[in-house]
Amino acid sequence: MKSTKSSLLLVALICIALLGAALYLQIVQEMAPCPLCIIQRYLFAAIAIICIIFAFLPAGTAKAGAGLGLLTALGGVGTAGWHLWVQAHPGTSCGVDPLETSLNTIATAKMFPQLFRADGFCSTPYDPILGLSIPQWSLIWFAIIAIVLGRSLFKRR
Template identity: 80%
Template sequence: MKSSKLLLLSVAVICIALLGVALYLQIVEEMLPCPLCIIQRYFFVAIAIICIIFAFLPAESARTGAGLGLLGALGGIATAGWHLWVQAHPGTSCGIDPLETSLNTIPTANLFPMLFKADGLCATPYPFLGLSIPQWSLIWFAIIAILLARRVFKRG
């Protein structure tokens, strides 16, 4: 069961590191996050919090924590997939729309505006190491989903 706790903590560290990269890109590279980017950040935060909590609960609850984290990763996959669809169809945008307005009124957007305030346009394809940001998010959500699914469906 130690491996389950290590897995959950490792996933949490990955999510926190990815949020750090997102802040670097936003602050240093001046890549403004769009509403779909912010939703993906919320999924990374949720996965990290779930994994940290369940890593410190009794070992029997690791499967439940991995399952909840897996649901978060699947939500992130869906959001990143939608983001890629928006980028592939330039006429579609989630720019200044009700989604951005509602996201920017959530208390976390006011408490941590650097992390959760949407200012960018979803159709802007910011490249980073050869891929767009939602492509990177999709890859990482898929990796996290696979890691957590292995724990959920592991016997014993």
């Protein structure tokens, strides 16, 4: 169980670092986040919170935390995949639409607008980072997180 708790804390640290990287890109590089970017931020934040909580609960609950985190990471894989599809089809956009309006009215968007307010367009082609777009990086990290949490969930004692 100790390695499961360590995995949970590692995943939480990775998610927090990715949220920090997103803020860097938004503030310093002036890349406005779109609604799908914000949904991915919520998912990274949810994974971090789940992992931190379950890492400090009794040992028997760590696998449940890995399972919840895994489900959330799979949701992130789907969201990042949809984001890539939107970017590959420029006629499709999730810009100023009901999704953005509803995301920006959530309490967390009002309390932490710098982190959770959607202001950009999903189809905006920003320069790649090390050869990959931001949604590609998100997809990779959600997949890595899902693998780590899946291994923690399904490993035998």
